[in-house]
Amino acid sequence: KQEVTQIPAALSVPEGENLVLNCSFTDSAIYNLQWFRQDPGKGLTSLLLIQSSQREQTSGRLNASLDKSSGRSTLYIAASQPGDSATYLCAVRRGFGNEKLTFGTGTRLTIIP
Amino acid sequence: KAGVTQTPRYLIKTRGQQVTLSCSPISGHRSVSWYQQTPGQGLQFLFEYFSETQRNKGNFPGRFSGRQFSNSRSEMNVSTLELGDSALYLCASSSDRGNGYTFGSGTRLTVV
Numbered sequence: 001k002q003e004v005t006q007i008p009a010a011l012s013v014p015e016g017e018n019l020v021l022n023c024s025f026t027d028s029a030i031y032n033l034q035w036f037r038q039d040p041g042k043g044l045t046s047l048l049l050i051q052s053s054q055r056e057q058t059s060g061r062l063n064a065s066l067d068k069s070s071g072r073s074t075l076y077i078a079a080s081q082p083g084d085s086a087t088y089l090c091a092v093r094r095g096f097g098n099e100k101l102t103f104g105t106g107t108r109l110t111i112i113p
Numbered sequence: 114k115a116g117v118t119q120t121p122r123y124l125i126k127t128r129g130q131q132v133t134l135s136c137s138p139i140s141g142h143r144s145v146s147w148y149q150q151t152p153g154q155g156l157q158f159l160f161e162y163f164s165e166t167q168r169n170k171g172n173f174p175g176r177f178s179g180r181q182f183s184n185s186r187s188e189m190n191v192s193t194l195e196l197g198d199s200a201l202y203l204c205a206s207s208s209d210r211g212n213g214y215t216f217g218s219g220t221r222l223t224v225v
Binding site: 032034036041042043044045046049089091100101102103105106 | 169
């Protein structure tokens, strides 16, 4: 059974700092991994999708890496802004076609102005 | 293009009642999944539909059911509501080409 862990559960950093969020998974047989953000009471916004054959993906100030063999992914946020405050979730998809997403418990990020 | 649309946004129901939630996926997406999010359990998979067929199901009691129509719109139904069913219900759609999932804004269900 796939288990996904995100550490730390909460993180507060001053505005402007670079930061890294961590995601680990127990079963390396994944199809892809997706990072989301969730604002309080809202749905999920997709940030980055990394296919199992890829090592990293970048979008603006965000960079996500994937190391399948060690069961780890990181989300790097450069030059953090107050608007980055949200809960960040990683999710792994095992197969193509009929498999669910298994989510981590999330990291609640607070950027201090 | 339009995103994933969930209706209604908020619902308040009484224990024992039933409820139906609706999800309209992104145009062209044939896979629709449903998730329940609670503070204690996080995001849990309910079921996934593809071309009107349920392909995968999570570990929820039979009170939770769903269906998908020919236009890919999906509904989920919860019968005999319990207090513990209070949650944010999220729907996600995918093109099923491995391009990831897009989520709707969710339906906040409160059972009193």
